Amino acid sequence: MTTVISVPPSLDEHTFEQVIEQLATTPEGSKILLDARHARWASPYGLTALLCVAQSRTERMGFAVPENPDTVSYWSRTGFFRYAAELYDMHGSVPRSREAHESDVLLEITPITKSDDVHGVVGRIQQKAADILHGQLNLDTAVTGAFGMTLSESCQNIVEHAGLGGWVAVQTYKYTRRLGRRVVVIAVCDAGVGFRKSLESSPGHRHKDRWDDAMALEDAVLRAVSRFRHGDAGRGQGLAGIRRFVGRWHGKLTVRSGTARLGIIPEWDEDVPMTESLPYFPGAQMQIIIPERVGDAPARPRAAATATASRGRSRM
Amino acid sequence: MIHIDVGTVLRGTVCDLYSNLVTRPTGAAVRTAIERQVTEIGAPVVTTIDFSQVNLLDFSCADEIVAKLLLRYTSDDGPPGYLTFRGIHEGHIDPIETVLERHALALVSWHEGEAELFGYVDDDERDHWLAVRDNGPLAAAAVATLLDVPVAFAETQLERLARRRLIMRHEQTYAVPGVVPHGPSAAPGTGTGMQ
Numbered sequence: 001m002t003t004v005i006s007v008p009p010s011l012d013e014h015t016f017e018q019v020i021e022q023l024a025t026t027p028e029g030s031k032i033l034l035d036a037r038h039a040r041w042a043s044p045y046g047l048t049a050l051l052c053v054a055q056s057r058t059e060r061m062g063f064a065v066p067e068n069p070d071t072v073s074y075w076s077r078t079g080f081f082r083y084a085a086e087l088y089d090m091h092g093s094v095p096r097s098r099e100a101h102e103s104d105v106l107l108e109i110t111p112i113t114k115s116d117d118v119h120g121v122v123g124r125i126q127q128k129a130a131d132i133l134h135g136q137l138n139l140d141t142a143v144t145g146a147f148g149m150t151l152s153e154s155c156q157n158i159v160e161h162a163g164l165g166g167w168v169a170v171q172t173y174k175y176t177r178r179l180g181r182r183v184v185v186i187a188v189c190d191a192g193v194g195f196r197k198s199l200e201s202s203p204g205h206r207h208k209d210r211w212d213d214a215m216a217l218e219d220a221v222l223r224a225v226s227r228f229r230h231g232d233a234g235r236g237q238g239l240a241g242i243r244r245f246v247g248r249w250h251g252k253l254t255v256r257s258g259t260a261r262l263g264i265i266p267e268w269d270e271d272v273p274m275t276e277s278l279p280y281f282p283g284a285q286m287q288i289i290i291p292e293r294v295g296d297a298p299a300r301p302r303a304a305a306t307a308t309a310s311r312g313r314s315r316m
Numbered sequence: 317m318i319h320i321d322v323g324t325v326l327r328g329t330v331c332d333l334y335s336n337l338v339t340r341p342t343g344a345a346v347r348t349a350i351e352r353q354v355t356e357i358g359a360p361v362v363t364t365i366d367f368s369q370v371n372l373l374d375f376s377c378a379d380e381i382v383a384k385l386l387l388r389y390t391s392d393d394g395p396p397g398y399l400t401f402r403g404i405h406e407g408h409i410d411p412i413e414t415v416l417e418r419h420a421l422a423l424v425s426w427h428e429g430e431a432e433l434f435g436y437v438d439d440d441e442r443d444h445w446l447a448v449r450d451n452g453p454l455a456a457a458a459v460a461t462l463l464d465v466p467v468a469f470a471e472t473q474l475e476r477l478a479r480r481r482l483i484m485r486h487e488q489t490y491a492v493p494g495v496v497p498h499g500p501s502a503a504p505g506t507g508t509g510m511q
Contacts, residue, residue, distance in 0.1 A: 115339040122336050122372060145372055145407030152338040152374040160340070237375040237414055244410075 002062070007036035011046030013254060013287050017278065019053065024279035033062040034088065040071050044169035044187035045287045047080045048109060051167050054087035055191035056282050063088035078169060079108035106132060106170040106184065113165035118155045121168060122148050129184075132172055137182055137292040143249060147184075147290070150245045153238030154188040154286055162192025162283060175291070179268050182292040191283040195220050195257040202226075213258030214276045221255055221262055242288065251290040257283065266291075317362040317494075318354070322381070323369025325349045336372040343380025350385065354395065361397050361484075362493050364426070368403025378411035379418075386421045389481055398481050398493035401425040409434075424482055424493055431492045433482065444473040445482060445492075453489035 005022040008015040019034075026032060034053060042050070054061055063084055066072050075081060076095045085094060107125050112118065130144040151170070158166035168188045175183040196216035199205055208215070219225035221243060226236035246253040246264055253264040254271070261275040268291065326334055329349040330342050337343065354363055365385070367373065382401070389399050404412060404425050416422060416435030425432045431449050433442065447462045448454055454462075460470035474490050477483045483490045 115341045116331075118339050119331070119334055119336065119342070122338050123334070126336075126372070142406060146410065148336070148338075148372045149374045149411060152336075152372070153376065156339055156374075156376060233419060235379075237379060237418060241375045241411065241414060 002031045002033050004033050004035050007034060007039045007050070009038050009040045011039055011042040011050070013043065013045045013049075013256070013285070016046055016049050019050075020279045020281045023053065023056070023281070028057065029059060031059065031062075032057065033064060033091070035064045037064050037067045037092070039066045040068055042075065042080075043173075043287075044078070044109075044171045044185050045189065045285065047075065047078055048167040048169050048187045048189040049285055050080070051083055051087060051109070052189050052191040052281075052283060052285065054084070055164065061088055063090055065090060065092035065094055067092075077108075078105055078171070079110070083109060083111065083167070106172060107168065109167055109169045111165055112155045112158045112168055112188075112190075115156070115159055118152055118159065121155055122152050125151065125170060129170075133184060133290075136172065137184060137290070139249065139290070139293050143290075146245045146248070150242050150288060151186060153242055154186065154288070156238060157284065157286075158188065158190045158192070161195075161198040162190040164190060164192035164283070166190025166192065166283070175289070178270075179291055181294060184290050186288040187286070189283070189285040191281075194283050195255075199225060212260070212276075214260035214262070214274055217255055217257055217260055217262040218274075221253075221264075246288060246290070249290045251288060253289075254287050256281070256285045317364065318357055319364045319366060320350055320353055321366045321369055322346060322350075323367075325353075326370070335370070336374075337370050337377040337381070338372060338374045340376040340380055343377035346377070347381045347384055350381070351388075362400060363397060364400050364402055364494070366403045367401065367405075367408055370403070370408070373408045373411050375411045375414060378408075379415045382412055382423065383415040383419050383421060386416075386423060386481075387419060390421070390479070398484055399423070400431075400494045402427070404434075422480060422482055426494055431494060437482075440473050441477055441480075441482075444470065445477055448474070448477075448483050448490050449492045452483075452495065453486065453491040455488050456490070459490070 003026045005019060008018050066075065072095060081094050084090065106128055107121060110121055126148060129147055133139045133143045133147060134141050155168050166189055170184065170186050172182055172184045175181060194213070196213050199216050199219060221239050224236035224240040243253060243264055250266050252266050252269050255262050259276065259278045259280050261278060263271050263273050265271045265273055322337065323335065325346050326337060330345050337346065350365065385399060388394050401423055402425060404427065413434060420436045422433060422435035422437045425434055433445055437445070443463055444459060447459045451462060456471040456474050457467050459474060460467040463470065474483065478485045478490065484493050
């Protein structure tokens with residue numbers, strides 16, 4: 001018997017939990033069909049996480065493609081079907097792969113398995129990122145380099161920690177529901193070992209009274225702990241840098257791993273900083289949202305002053 | 317004095333298509349190539365690492381190149397000589413300062429003919445370094461007069477800076493690395509920035 005897992009009509013980091021909930025109650029070894037026929041929209045997080053679903057089980061799953069032609073066309077332009085067809089048994093009409101010409105697809109879904117992939121992603125996106133971040137989102141030019149760094153460090157987490165390839169996608173769209181502004185969104189998802197197991201593999205790791213996915217996320221994201229920190233004090237700076245970037249540009253960062261989800265939440269959003277006891281899903285799924293700056297008021301309130309002051313102190 | 321263009325090293329050792337210093341393996345490969353060049357040339361007095369051809373620098377590469385080179389130079393068994401930097405633009409500052417603070421390091425960078433100090437230094441170190449930069453080459457007594465501090469205190473601070481390779485000691489005077497004094501017995505304030 002095949003277990004049908006429904007993909008919500010609007011698939012983002014919140015509604016993706018519905019997919020994980022259904023998956024979690026399906027025993028290993030079951031025949032699974034992911035039913036996306038009624039899907040109408042998906043964020044970069046939703047699409048990259050859907051690819052991770054296929055990697056999360058040993059048995060090959062089926063995938064029913066959306067019925068709406070506009071949805072199929074858009075998912076095709078993001079590169080989704082190119083990789084989905086390698087991972088799923090596809091059901092329904094799958095269009096031939098096409099290049100993404102749409103300006104809102106800043107970076108098509110791109111596999112990340114090795115360091116060279118990170119160079120490719122950062123190199124490909126640079127000019128387009130500058131045009132969109134500065135031109136469309138009204139952010140000052142300094143954002144472009146920091147955006148590239150953030151993209152590089154988030155992709156390197158897959159290469160260095162996941163133990164399994166993952167996916168990255170970058171897109172801009174109007175974030176109507178929460179913000180009423182345009183945003184740029186980076187999604188980096190993998191179905192690898194996750195933060196807890198990665199940190200446990202460090203020779204310096206000591207089990208604490210309480211040790212779980214939430215603690216591992218706090219250690220990695222908030223305290224810059226890395227499995228490589230033992231013997232190399234320079235490790236763990238990537239996520240700290242991402243956190244600073246998000247704070248400076250008034251953005252939002254969420255990282256889900258295992259059974260927990262940690263968020264760095266700006267005032268424009270009502271999400272919670274930590275969610276625990278979620279249904280288990282392997283690996284790490286990260287989303288970064290940077291909003292458009294509106295008017296003269298910079299979209300980088302409190303944290304920006306700290307960053308600038310720190311720089312000013314040293315550069316004499 | 318030797319000058320090493322990091323952009324050229326990147327394209328020559330890792331991939332001739334790359335213009336961004338990203339990922340830890342890339343940073344490690346570039347650092348290894350720089351160390352090899354320095355060794356082959358034979359430990360020059362001042363080695364300048366030039367980032368002007370580097371577009372993007374991430375935290376991993378800043379740590380592998382800047383922090384690890386400085387850690388090696390400032391270790392007890394490190395090579396002789398001094399490391400200075402140039403071509404550090406606004407986009408490089410955040411990753412470089414982050415790794416310097418993480419390791420409690422500091423560096424001297426040259427920008428438009430003037431030396432700058434980045435990283436982890438306390439107020440006394442900074443004051444003494446600035447006095448040497450703006451007035452050097454200087455003896456400890458002259459620095460003490462400028463800052464209105466006891467000579468012994470100035471000597472301690474200057475020796476700390478010298479151990480950290482942030483200033484050079486030549487006989488009884490101190491100068492910022494990259495400054496060449498005019499003549500063997502140059503008067504204070506007559507050094508020339510060479511970067």
